[in-house]
Amino acid sequence: MSKKNTPDYAPPMETGKKKKKKGSGLLGRIVRRFFLLLFTVILLAFAALCLVMNLVFNGPSEAARDVLTMSLIEASATKWVPALFIGDEAVAQIQASVNAEMTEEVTDISKVVINKTNAITSENNEWANYPDGIRIESYAGDTFNAHIMIIRDPSQVYMATSTEKFSTSIPGKRINQAIQDDGAIAAINAGAFFDDGTTSSTVGSYPLGLVMSKGNCVWESGKQPGLEGFAGFTENDILVVSKNNLSKSQAQELKIRDGCCFGPALIINGEINMEAYNNNSGYNPRTAIGQREDGAVIFICIDGRQAGSLGGTYADIIDIMVEYKAVNACNMDGGSSSVMMYRDNDGRYGEAGEVVMVNNYSLLQSEPRRMPNFWMVRPAA
Numbered sequence: 001m002s003k004k005n006t007p008d009y010a011p012p013m014e015t016g017k018k019k020k021k022k023g024s025g026l027l028g029r030i031v032r033r034f035f036l037l038l039f040t041v042i043l044l045a046f047a048a049l050c051l052v053m054n055l056v057f058n059g060p061s062e063a064a065r066d067v068l069t070m071s072l073i074e075a076s077a078t079k080w081v082p083a084l085f086i087g088d089e090a091v092a093q094i095q096a097s098v099n100a101e102m103t104e105e106v107t108d109i110s111k112v113v114i115n116k117t118n119a120i121t122s123e124n125n126e127w128a129n130y131p132d133g134i135r136i137e138s139y140a141g142d143t144f145n146a147h148i149m150i151i152r153d154p155s156q157v158y159m160a161t162s163t164e165k166f167s168t169s170i171p172g173k174r175i176n177q178a179i180q181d182d183g184a185i186a187a188i189n190a191g192a193f194f195d196d197g198t199t200s201s202t203v204g205s206y207p208l209g210l211v212m213s214k215g216n217c218v219w220e221s222g223k224q225p226g227l228e229g230f231a232g233f234t235e236n237d238i239l240v241v242s243k244n245n246l247s248k249s250q251a252q253e254l255k256i257r258d259g260c261c262f263g264p265a266l267i268i269n270g271e272i273n274m275e276a277y278n279n280n281s282g283y284n285p286r287t288a289i290g291q292r293e294d295g296a297v298i299f300i301c302i303d304g305r306q307a308g309s310l311g312g313t314y315a316d317i318i319d320i321m322v323e324y325k326a327v328n329a330c331n332m333d334g335g336s337s338s339v340m341m342y343r344d345n346d347g348r349y350g351e352a353g354e355v356v357m358v359n360n361y362s363l364l365q366s367e368p369r370r371m372p373n374f375w376m377v378r379p380a381a
Contacts, residue, residue: 057085069094070282106254107240107328108269114154114237114295127152132345133380134186136358139320141302143283144312146320147340147359149186149299151377154237157297159190159213159258160376162204166219168194172204172370175339179355179376185343186377188299189287189333191260192227193372204370209245209261211373217248219372224261231289231330232259239291241265241328243273260332260373266290266318267329276314276331283311285338285362289375290321290329298324299375301340305362332375336361339368 057065069091072078082091127133133152138145151157160182162173172193179187192208209227211219215235230242235255243265251259264276266288285304291297300320304311314331321329340358342349349356361367 053081054085057082066094066279068282070279072282105244106242106268107238109234109236109238109240111269111327112238112291112293112295132185134342134377136342141312141316141319143310144302144304144316145309145360146300146302146312146316148320148324149188149340149342149358150324151186151297151299153380154233154239154291154295154297156377156380157233157237157258158376158378159211159232159260160184160187160374161211161213161218162370162372162374164218166206166372168202168205170205171201172206172372174368174370175341175374176355176357176368178371178374179341179343182376183379184376185345185379186299187341188289188301188375189337189339189371190373190375191262192224192333201370204372207260207372210248210251210259211261212251212256212259213373215257217251220248227261227263229263229265229330230259230261231265231328231332232256237295239289239297239328241268241330243268262332263330264314265330266314267321267326270327272318272322273314277318279314281314283313284334285336286312286314286317286334287332287338287340288317288321288329289332290324290326292325293327298326298329299340301338301359302334303360304335304338305364306360309360333371336365337369337371 053068057068059065065086069082069086072081127135130152133156135150137148137150139148140146160178162178163170173181175187175189191211193204194206194208195203207219208221208224210217210230212232224245227245228243230244230246232240232246232251233256234240235257240254240256240259243263245261246254246256246259265273266276267273267290283304286300286302288300289297290300298321300317302312302316303309317331318329338359341355342358343353343355344350345353
């Protein structure tokens with residue numbers, strides 16, 4: 001019996017490895033090249049930005065250098081940038097040029113007369129259509145959009161705080177929450193506060209400088225760098241502006257009921273702070289408070305860091321205050337802190353009773369910052 005021939009070829013054993021598909025390799029190369037291109041574009045854009053900034057900082061135009069320096073150091077996230085190009089000493093010299101040199105250092109309260117008989121009637125054209133005593137207007141500058149709120153009765157303006165006892169363990173409030181908690185009809189941000197440039201919950205937890213609220217000193221931290229003024233209302237509802245920070249004893253001597261520190265002073269006794277006016281303070285969002293001779297209070301917020309509103313300077317704020325006839329005015333905290341809110345009881349901007357945001361945020365933020373204190377307006381009695 002003959003045997004069957006066995007084949008010399010045996011099929012290969014399965015190794016468990018799968019053959020790569022051509023498509024997956026191609027997709028991987030495309031993804032890698034895309035991210036390499038993106039990284040290259042970002043790197044080139046960063047290098048170009050650095051070259052442009054170096055040209056401005058170290059170029060022939062000192063005015064351009066000063067504007068860029070002040071714009072950057074006023075923002076907590078970019079305050080370290082100018083020193084990289086021109087050094088700390090040069091930055092300090094530019095900052096020092098902002099300090100105010102005025103004939104008078106503090107408001108003469110005899111120059112403001114509160115007209116208590118200025119009732120809201122149809123005969124008074126300014127307030128005829130504003131039954132809550134608050135008028136809001138817009139203002140367009142060359143590089144900014146501004147929002148002006150005029151409050152007829154200064155006795156309604158007060159300093160609200162985020163807590164009765166400031167502490168790093170108690171985060172500050174956002175102004176949209178604070179206005180609801182206080183039941184106020186209007187609010188803007190107020191003075192300086194702790195900010196280390198991070199997103200820590202301690203940012204905005206406590207103020208810097210002196211804070212008076214409802215007749216009491218609620219915070220005093222002595223002289224602080226960067227604070228160049230004080231604004232506060234007396235028991236007689238007159239806004240006192242000082243080119244220097246006040247101590248607790250000085251505020252009590254002036255009978256300040258509500259106030260805080262920031263600065264610089266913009267107008268004192270009708271005199272413009274020309275040092276602040278002429279200085280290249282930078283284009284940024286800004287907030288300021290002022291008072292007319294008849295006692296009406298002026299809140300101003302300038303939009304900034306947006307495509308349609310780069311921001312304003314101290315000169316821009318002063319120009320608006322002068323146009324609205326302020327005799328005393330002081331710059332408040334600005335940048336991403338600048339915010340103005342209004343309780344729209346008459347339904348002018350939407351649903352009646354709704355709290356609306358009057359100004360516009362910077363493109364870099366989605367909600368108000370946490371802060372320890374706010375200028376607010378209580379409802380009329």
